[in-house]
Amino acid sequence: xxxxDLRLFEMRHVAGLGPxxxxxxxxxxxxxxxxxxxxxxDWVVEQExxxxxxxxxxxxxxxxxxxxxxxxxxxxxxxxxxxxxxxGAATTYLEMLRSDAIAARAPLLxxxxxxxxxxxxQARGTLGGNLATASPAADGVAALAAYDATVVVQSVxxxxxxxxxxxxxxxxRTSRAPDEVIVAVEIALPAPGSPWYWRKxxxxxxxxxxKVALAGxxxxxxxxxxxxxxxxxxxxxxxxxxxxxxxxxxxRPLAELTGAEVDAAVAQDISPIDDVRSTRGYREHCxxxxxxxxxxxxxxxx
Amino acid sequence: xxxxxxxxxSPREVDLPPLSRLLDALRGPLGLxxxxxxxxxxxxxxxxxxxxxxxxxACLVAIGQCEGRRVTTVEGLACAGHLSPLQRxxxxxxxxxxxxxxxxxxxxxxxLLARSPDPSELEVREALAGNLCRCTxxxxxxxxxxxxxxxxxxxxxxxx
Ligand SMILES: Cc1cc2nc3c(=O)[nH]c(=O)nc-3n(C[C@H](O)[C@H](O)[C@H](O)COP(=O)(O)OP(=O)(O)OC[C@H]3O[C@@H](n4cnc5c(N)ncnc54)[C@H](O)[C@@H]3O)c2cc1C
Ligand code: FES
Ligand code: FES
Numbered sequence: 001x002x003x004x005d006l007r008l009f010e011m012r013h014v015a016g017l018g019p020x021x022x023x024x025x026x027x028x029x030x031x032x033x034x035x036x037x038x039x040x041x042d043w044v045v046e047q048e049x050x051x052x053x054x055x056x057x058x059x060x061x062x063x064x065x066x067x068x069x070x071x072x073x074x075x076x077x078x079x080x081x082x083x084x085x086x087x088g089a090a091t092t093y094l095e096m097l098r099s100d101a102i103a104a105r106a107p108l109l110x111x112x113x114x115x116x117x118x119x120x121x122q123a124r125g126t127l128g129g130n131l132a133t134a135s136p137a138a139d140g141v142a143a144l145a146a147y148d149a150t151v152v153v154q155s156v157x158x159x160x161x162x163x164x165x166x167x168x169x170x171x172x173r174t175s176r177a178p179d180e181v182i183v184a185v186e187i188a189l190p191a192p193g194s195p196w197y198w199r200k201x202x203x204x205x206x207x208x209x210x211k212v213a214l215a216g217x218x219x220x221x222x223x224x225x226x227x228x229x230x231x232x233x234x235x236x237x238x239x240x241x242x243x244x245x246x247x248x249x250x251x252r253p254l255a256e257l258t259g260a261e262v263d264a265a266v267a268q269d270i271s272p273i274d275d276v277r278s279t280r281g282y283r284e285h286c287x288x289x290x291x292x293x294x295x296x297x298x299x300x301x302x
Numbered sequence: 303x304x305x306x307x308x309x310x311x312s313p314r315e316v317d318l319p320p321l322s323r324l325l326d327a328l329r330g331p332l333g334l335x336x337x338x339x340x341x342x343x344x345x346x347x348x349x350x351x352x353x354x355x356x357x358x359x360a361c362l363v364a365i366g367q368c369e370g371r372r373v374t375t376v377e378g379l380a381c382a383g384h385l386s387p388l389q390r391x392x393x394x395x396x397x398x399x400x401x402x403x404x405x406x407x408x409x410x411x412x413x414l415l416a417r418s419p420d421p422s423e424l425e426v427r428e429a430l431a432g433n434l435c436r437c438t439x440x441x442x443x444x445x446x447x448x449x450x451x452x453x454x455x456x457x458x459x460x461x462x
Contacts, residue, residue, distance in 0.1 A: 003323075006319070006321040006322065006323070006364075007318075007319035007321060007322055008319075009319075009320075009321045010320075011303070011321055011364065011366045013366075037364065037367070039362070040362045040363060040364060040367075041344055041359075044323075044343075044362045044364075045343045045344060045362070048342060048343055066321060068364070068366060068367050070367050071367075094356060114428075117344070117432065118347070118431040118433075119356075119357050119410065119428075119429060119431070119432055120344065120347060120350055120357045120358050120359045120410075120432045121344060121359070121432065123353070123356040123357060123358050124359070124362060124363065205431065206428070206431030206432060207345060207431065207432060
């Protein structure tokens with residue numbers, strides 16, 4: 001383990017997003033991208049699991065530069081304007097749990113936050129860190145996928161808005177460039193009181209990485225899903241947006257859907273594997289189960 | 303890097319590499335060894351302290367992120383040599399055996415009681431879910447926290 005290496009890293013604080021973007025651009029041009037540190041709940045653990053720095057042959061000569069963004073005001077705050085919710089990238093799960101705006105208009109985010117790690121992780125972990133690490137098991141990413149959120153990134157080249165469907169490009173890979181900072185996520189909110197769904201299946205209720213998790217957001221009018229957003233964790237190399245299930249469920253009145261066609265759509269959209277946490281078979285079983293449960297809540301008989 | 307923070311109510315300064323863990327600052331230069339190290343990866347909660355009132359894993363917080371912040375450790379719970387009501391209840395109700403998890407348990411419970419004076423059993427279990435104990439089977443710990451809640455509501459006095 002290389003926790004001892006932590007003392008070799010240089011850490012800086014910056015006054016705002018402008019200076020941060022400049023440092024990011026400078027370092028990215030040198031081929032040594034800056035590491036942003038928010039809650040540290042992914043990054044610090046990764047350092048422990050990494051081989052020691054001196055073994056990493058061919059790496060940058062100087063230890064990587066770390067910039068603390070945990071209290072950078074440009075990355076913080078939860079604000080509601082009209083039907084758009086904006087959540088700063090450095091917002092913690094605990095802050096989301098305590099936010100009146102989220103409780104009223106995006107309850108799925110609060111419910112998801114309660115299932116991340118335990119209180120200690122919720123107090124430090126951030127949405128930005130969850131998005132940047134881009135684990136297929138990331139609970140926050142699944143919830144943001146269900147909202148079809150937009151990820152706002154900034155660099156010296158300007159602002160770029162990335163739809164959730166274009167964020168993850170592979171296992172733990174994103175389309176964020178090395179000089180881009182995730183600033184916030186924006187959500188076009190469904191009508192107040194719209195149905196939502198969250199179900200996380202893990203080894204225990206706390207401190208458990210999802211074997212399968214499903215987030216859902218819907219608007220139902222006259223028995224039809226006028227809007228249906230889904231995000232499923234741990235069933236593919238990236239967060240699964242379940243496009244076939246979405247397409248099927250908005251195509252006809254919900255009451256006309258059959259269990260068999262829903263299962264077939266789920267099978268098309270996921271490619272789970274056996275790993276330390278679960279098996280492919282169990283994940284497939286859970287995935288079908290949670291999608292059907294969600295649809296029953298919307299009035300389908302599946 | 304010099305960092306000024308308030309530890310258990312007193313202003314302190316440490317001079318450490320900025321990515322040193324808060325845990326190392328506490329157990330090292332600050333001399334507060336009540337905070338324990340278990341897993342070093344956020345799983346066990348033995349290193350739990352309060353940062354501006356909220357429980358965090360001191361093994362995952364960089365000291366360079368603590369400028370100006372308030373940290374409470376287990377040493378900050380007792381007042382003038384007297385155990386806090388919460389600590390007394392852990393002693394009296396059998397909430398501690400080997401004691402390794404106890405400082406972390408106490409701080410998670412302290413944060414809960416500060417916000418929620420009359421927590422249900424489920425709320426206590428949820429608040430302590432990030433703290434692992436190898437000895438007690440948890441029931442006694444949950445009972446200790448609920449007894450402390452009752453004591454505090456009855457005027458037993460809050461910890462500083
Ligand atoms: C015990 C434990 C339990 C956990 N349980 C869960 C769980 O149940 N569900 C879950 O989804 N996750 C879980 N996690 C993982 C982790 O807590 C989350 O992914 C969290 O959201 C990470 O946020 P952070 O602020 O701590 O990230 P950090 O560790 O600070 O950063 C992670 C990465 O993101 C980058 N980054 C951070 N902020 C930005 C930004 N604004 N712009 C660009 N890049 C950025 C960093 O450079 C780094 O590479 C757990 C972790 C631990 C240790
Ligand atoms: S030592 Fe920090 S959580 Fe285990
Ligand atoms: S009392 Fe021994 S680990 Fe909890």
